[in-house]
Amino acid sequence: MARTRSFTTADAVRAARDQFWEHGYEATSLADLERVTGLNRSSIYQAFGSKQQLFALAVESYLAEVAVPRLSALEAPGAGIDQVVEYLESLAAAMAGTPAPLARRGCLIVNTITERAAHDADAHTVGIAYRDRLLRAFAGALPPETAAHRAELLTGSVIAVLVTARLTPAAAATLARAAAIEARTWR
Amino acid sequence: MARTRSFTTADAVRAARDQFWEHGYEATSLADLERVTGLNRSSIYQAFGSKQQLFALAVESYLAEVAVPRLSALEAPGAGIDQVVEYLESLAAAMAGTPAPLARRGCLIVNTITERAAHDADAHTVGIAYRDRLLRAFAGALPPETAAHRAELLTGSVIAVLVTARLTPAAAATLARAAAIEARTWR
DNA sequence: CGAGTTCTGTACCGATCGGTTCAGAACGTA
DNA sequence: TACGTTCTGAACCGATCGGTACAGAACTCG
Numbered sequence: 001m002a003r004t005r006s007f008t009t010a011d012a013v014r015a016a017r018d019q020f021w022e023h024g025y026e027a028t029s030l031a032d033l034e035r036v037t038g039l040n041r042s043s044i045y046q047a048f049g050s051k052q053q054l055f056a057l058a059v060e061s062y063l064a065e066v067a068v069p070r071l072s073a074l075e076a077p078g079a080g081i082d083q084v085v086e087y088l089e090s091l092a093a094a095m096a097g098t099p100a101p102l103a104r105r106g107c108l109i110v111n112t113i114t115e116r117a118a119h120d121a122d123a124h125t126v127g128i129a130y131r132d133r134l135l136r137a138f139a140g141a142l143p144p145e146t147a148a149h150r151a152e153l154l155t156g157s158v159i160a161v162l163v164t165a166r167l168t169p170a171a172a173a174t175l176a177r178a179a180a181i182e183a184r185t186w187r
Numbered sequence: 188m189a190r191t192r193s194f195t196t197a198d199a200v201r202a203a204r205d206q207f208w209e210h211g212y213e214a215t216s217l218a219d220l221e222r223v224t225g226l227n228r229s230s231i232y233q234a235f236g237s238k239q240q241l242f243a244l245a246v247e248s249y250l251a252e253v254a255v256p257r258l259s260a261l262e263a264p265g266a267g268i269d270q271v272v273e274y275l276e277s278l279a280a281a282m283a284g285t286p287a288p289l290a291r292r293g294c295l296i297v298n299t300i301t302e303r304a305a306h307d308a309d310a311h312t313v314g315i316a317y318r319d320r321l322l323r324a325f326a327g328a329l330p331p332e333t334a335a336h337r338a339e340l341l342t343g344s345v346i347a348v349l350v351t352a353r354l355t356p357a358a359a360a361t362l363a364r365a366a367a368i369e370a371r372t373w374r
Numbered sequence: 375c376g377a378g379t380t381c382t383g384t385a386c387c388g389a390t391c392g393g394t395t396c397a398g399a400a401c402g403t404a
Numbered sequence: 405t406a407c408g409t410t411c412t413g414a415a416c417c418g419a420t421c422g423g424t425a426c427a428g429a430a431c432t433c434g
Contacts, residue, residue: 024302027213040411128354131354159350168315178340182336192381226382233382
């Protein structure tokens with residue numbers, strides 16, 4: 001009875017997410033979002049309500065499609081140092097192996113922390129949750145005696161890798177490898 | 188012969204720097220800069236030329252008055268693990284000891300990396316230089332055999348502390364302390 | 375005091391911001 | 405084919421952006 005939608009929300013969110021990821025929230029204008037999604041303003045607003053809501057969906061998409069998949073092996077029950085090392089090495093490989101313009105995007109969540117967490121409650125909540133999830137994943141894969149202390153260091157290393165990626169992906173890869181080497185000595 | 192300036196550029200730059208530090212470059216408007224400096228737009232432009240140039244001076248001021256002083260003991264010839272530990276502990280103390288709204292500013296340079304380095308050449312250069320300086324300072328204070336590898340990890344920890352500060356200063360302090368404890372085992 | 379210079383407040387500039395409105399094209403259904 | 409609905413493009417909204425022009429207040433010096 002009605003005209004069918006000519007786009008999928010998932011595709012549009014992904015396109016918007018990549019733009020937010022690379023340029024940040026403030027520096028992404030509605031004109032940018034129109035361009036990357038291929039949609040008109042009115043379609044965007046009809047489908048998503050506002051720039052902020054689209055951003056929230058972009059963050060959700062990032063977590064589901066980018067962050068969590070890489071984390072899943074580390075979060076699996078029975079994960080140990082091997083999984084920690086693998087995680088760090090996969091991070092290093094991602095930094096070294098993806099084209100620099102892509103790697104330089106770093107991490108949408110980490111970027112959002114520095115840009116928005118201090119003054120936006122949603123961004124703060126998302127940032128806390130992400131950091132906490134990393135921390136728990138590492139702690140769960142480490143011997144209980146040293147877990148708390150070393151999980152802090154590893155979580156810090158991951159955050160630093162993703163910040164350094166914005167500067168020099170190669171340096172980020174070096175850092176991720178250094179962390180992997182350190183973790184390997186904990187076997 | 189001429190009217191004397193009723194403000195010092197150093198004071199104005201400091202005020203602007205604190206605003207940029209807390210809110211970032213994009214989110215700081217000329218109206219904000221007028222407010223925090225107590226100066227009119229025309230005075231700001233007459234004295235500094237543009238928002239970008241004022242930002243460059245703010246970064247310079249941050250390096251000279253905030254970043255370098257804390258780094259000096261670590262960079263001194265003869266510095267060793269003790270100075271590394273002291274640096275990390277002073278960072279932890281700063282995170283835990285300054286009022287949360289101030290600590291939550293994190294680091295102007297690190298914030299600038301995530302906000303601007305990917306698309307602004309000046310920001311990229313400043314970020315590279317800062318990271319490199321941290322790296323060299325740590326490397327110079329560590330035994331040559333392990334220096335390269337561990338300097339990477341420590342530089343990463345510092346960056347992560349300053350990102351985490353934007354989220355939760357207390358968590359940033361915990362991370363800095365964890366790094367200090369780790370470094371202490373290298374004595 | 376008065377000349378010379380600098381600083382300051384206001385008002386304004388075009389551009390762009392996020393967001394809204396609405397007429398009509400496009401399409402599925404009957 | 406004709407109806408009902410949805411999507412789309414363009415034009416527009418007030419607000420704010422960084423930046424400028426200029427007249428006059430403020431002040432130092434001769």
